[in-house]
Amino acid sequence: MxxxxxxxxxxxxxxxxxxxxxxxxxxxxxxxxxxxxxxxxxxxxxxxxxxxxxxxxxxxxxxxxxxxxxxxxxxDPVYAVQSNLAETQAQVALHSVQQQQHQQENQVQLENHQYNLDNTQQFGLDQGPSSFQSPPNFP
Structure with a gap:
């Protein structure tokens, strides 16, 4: 060169x-x-x-x-590469905790959705407006 x-x-x-x-x-x-x-x-x-x-x-x-x-x-003359490793490990730990929180939130939402579906089926609310019977006509 x-x-x-x-x-x-x-x-x-x-x-x-x-x-x-x-x-x-x-x-x-x-x-x-x-x-x-x-x-x-x-x-x-x-x-x-x-x-x-x-x-x-x-x-x-x-x-x-x-x-x-x-x-x-x-x-960083004292810690050099080790400080970078510690920072990376802290970021990985933080992301792991965040991922666990998201998974728990998703699980709670799924359970709530399933609970709501079970309640609507139990009380017959899932049949929609077509099953609604109008009250009898009074003279």
Whole structure:
């Protein structure tokens, strides 16, 4: 990828970006904010090493993981990824509770509907206006 600007890593290291630069497809100069946290946390050389000797299918996933973990570590140095996991677990628990509440509400509505149907059948109210008998005519 030998273009005039190179990748974010080569630009940071102030070197010419080689054609076979491992970082160029994943850390372009158009998004330096993606590489900056990875450089701060892991260092440019180690990021390059982490992407070496991987299958082509895994490179994009690994680069995304490196950038994501580094961003979280910069944002929250103490808990980093664990804070994100705790937040996700809390959201899952909240959605689970909401789903249970909806299921209970639906069950109550179904039971009420069945109760109303049983009452209308028991008292003969389900026959409609055609079964209504008019009162006898008085003179």
């Amino acid at each position: 030998s273009n005039s600007t190179g990748c974010a890593a080569c630009k940071y290291l102030r070197r010419r970006c080689a054609k076979d630069c491992a970082l160029a497809p994943y850390f372009s100069t158009s998004h330096p904010e993606r590489f900056a946290p990875a450089r701060i946390i892991f260092g440019a050389t180690d990021v390059s090493r982490m992407l070496q000797n991987l299958a082509v299918e895994q490179l994009n996933q690994r680069a995304n993981a490196i950038a994501s973990e580094a961003y979280r570590r910069v944002r």
